[in-house]
Structure formats: C-alpha cells, structure tokens
Amino acid sequence: MMQNIEPSEDRPWTLLEKENMFIGISGLIGAGKTTLATELGKVMGLPVYYEPVIDNVYLSDFYKDPKKYSFNLQIYLLNVRFKQHQQIIWNAKGGVQDRTIYEDSVFAKVLRDSELMEERDYRTYISLFTNMSNFMKKNTLIVHLDVTPEESLERIKLRSRDMETTITIDYLRSLHSAYDSFLKDISKQIPVIRVNYSQFKTAEQMARVVYEEYSKLNITTFIN
Numbered sequence: 001m002m003q004n005i006e007p008s009e010d011r012p013w014t015l016l017e018k019e020n021m022f023i024g025i026s027g028l029i030g031a032g033k034t035t036l037a038t039e040l041g042k043v044m045g046l047p048v049y050y051e052p053v054i055d056n057v058y059l060s061d062f063y064k065d066p067k068k069y070s071f072n073l074q075i076y077l078l079n080v081r082f083k084q085h086q087q088i089i090w091n092a093k094g095g096v097q098d099r100t101i102y103e104d105s106v107f108a109k110v111l112r113d114s115e116l117m118e119e120r121d122y123r124t125y126i127s128l129f130t131n132m133s134n135f136m137k138k139n140t141l142i143v144h145l146d147v148t149p150e151e152s153l154e155r156i157k158l159r160s161r162d163m164e165t166t167i168t169i170d171y172l173r174s175l176h177s178a179y180d181s182f183l184k185d186i187s188k189q190i191p192v193i194r195v196n197y198s199q200f201k202t203a204e205q206m207a208r209v210v211y212e213e214y215s216k217l218n219i220t221t222f223i224n
C-alpha cells in the first residue's frame with residue numbers, strides 16, 4: 001500500500017528526491033498522452049508540461065507539405081522540448097512531460113527513411129539533438145501508451161483536427177515500428193512502463209496503477 005509522504009525540512013531527502021522525479025509520457029499520435037499526463041500529474045503531485053499543438057507554427061504547413069517543412073518542424077519541436085527541459089531543471093519540482101524529447105528523433109528518422117527529410121538535414125538535426133542532449137535532464141521513468149496504428153488512426157479521425165486529415169496508415173505503421181526499436185533501446189537506460197487504455201476504465205485509474213508500479217521500481221523517490 002502506498003503512503004503519502006509529506007516533504008519535510010527535517011527529512012531533507014524527501015525534498016531532494018521529488019525534484020528528481022521526471023516522468024515522460026510516450027506514445028503514437030492520439031494515444032491519449034495528454035489525458036494520462038494530466039492524471040499522473042494530479043496523482044503524483046507534479047507539474048505537467050504539455051505539448052502545445054495550437055501554438056505550433058509549423059505543424060499545419062508540415063502536414064500540407066512534409067518534404068518542405070519536416071526540418072523546420074523538427075527544429076521547432078526540439079527547441080520547445082529543450083525549453084521544457086530547462087524549466088523542469090530550474091524549477092526543481094520534477095514534472096510530467098507530455099511526449100519525450102527522444103520521440104522527436106523517432107519522427108525525424110521515419111521522415112528521413114521515407115525521404116521526406118533530406119539526409120544532410122537529418123544529420124544536422126541529429127548533431128544538434130546530440131549536443132543539446134548534454135544539457136537535458138534524463139527521465140526517471142517513461143510511461144508508454146500502447147496503441148496500434150489502426151487505433152491511432154481511429155482516434156485521429158475521432159478528434160478531427162483539420163490539419164491531421166492527411167495522416168495515412170502507412171505513416172502510422174512506420175512510426176509504430178520505429179517506436180518498437182526506440183522502446184527496446186531506451187528501456188536499457190530508463191525504466192519503461194507500458195500501459196494500454198483498454199486495460200482501464202478511466203485515465204485516473206491508469207495513473208494510479210502507474211504510480212503503484214513506479215513505487216515498486218527500484219528508483220529512490222518520495223511521492224506526496
């Protein structure tokens with residue numbers, strides 16, 4: 001059974017550990033990351049850092065002409081995600097991030113492989129990503145939301161964002177397969193908990209189960 005532990009200056013480690021809790025939510029497009037991030041933030045008492053879709057000045061152009069805008073979009077997202085990492089580090093309160101920075105490189109690879117991003121642009125992106133990663137904070141945990149490409153497409157259709165109508169099942173299948181490799185590799189460095197919405201009645205219930213699983217892992221953190 002989990003206990004709520006009040007951070008206290010008499011037990012300074014309870015103050016220190018929480019600032020190190022940095023949870024990343026990963027998953028295919030429309031997997032439901034935002035909802036889970038919100039619930040996990042509530043359950044764990046952590047600030048949530050969202051992926052701002054409305055403010056994204058390249059996304060709509062990217063979907064209209066991926067070849068022309070793929071590099072611009074990746075640079076834009078890398079910058080946004082890096083800014084969030086800096087906020088998480090300097091706010092020193094830990095956080096839940098709606099989509100990890102690592103996943104952008106999954107998208108970038110798929111775009112390069114499908115010739116929607118030039119090789120030289122991909123190399124520039126990877127070089128920048130690698131240099132910036134020296135100043136980033138590594139997640140203490142990644143929670144991956146499993147969805148099939150078909151479910152992802154279904155959800156994209158249901159939420160009907162105008163710009164996303166051009167997304168094809170082939171694009172989602174390529175992403176899904178690149179995510180498989182990503183999860184295999186990243187789980188060697190960062191603990192990964194994989195969850196699926198079909199296992200739970202509500203996102204809150206899912207968040208509670210993730211919290212339980214997290215506390216069973218051998219990561220020294222205190223949660224209030």
Ligand SMILES: Nc1ncnc2c1ncn2[C@@H]1O[C@H](COP(=O)(O)OP(=O)(O)OP(=O)(O)O)[C@@H](O)[C@H]1O
Pocket residue numbers: 027028029030031032033034035051053059073074077098103104105107108164
């Ligand atoms: N690195 C990237 N390269 C290309 N497109 C990206 C990248 N990151 C995000 N996107 C696009 O940005 C949009 C928002 O991402 P996504 O749908 O995954 O977030 P979301 O709406 O918050 O999803 P969820 O339903 O899981 O909360 C999607 O159209 C997605 O494909």
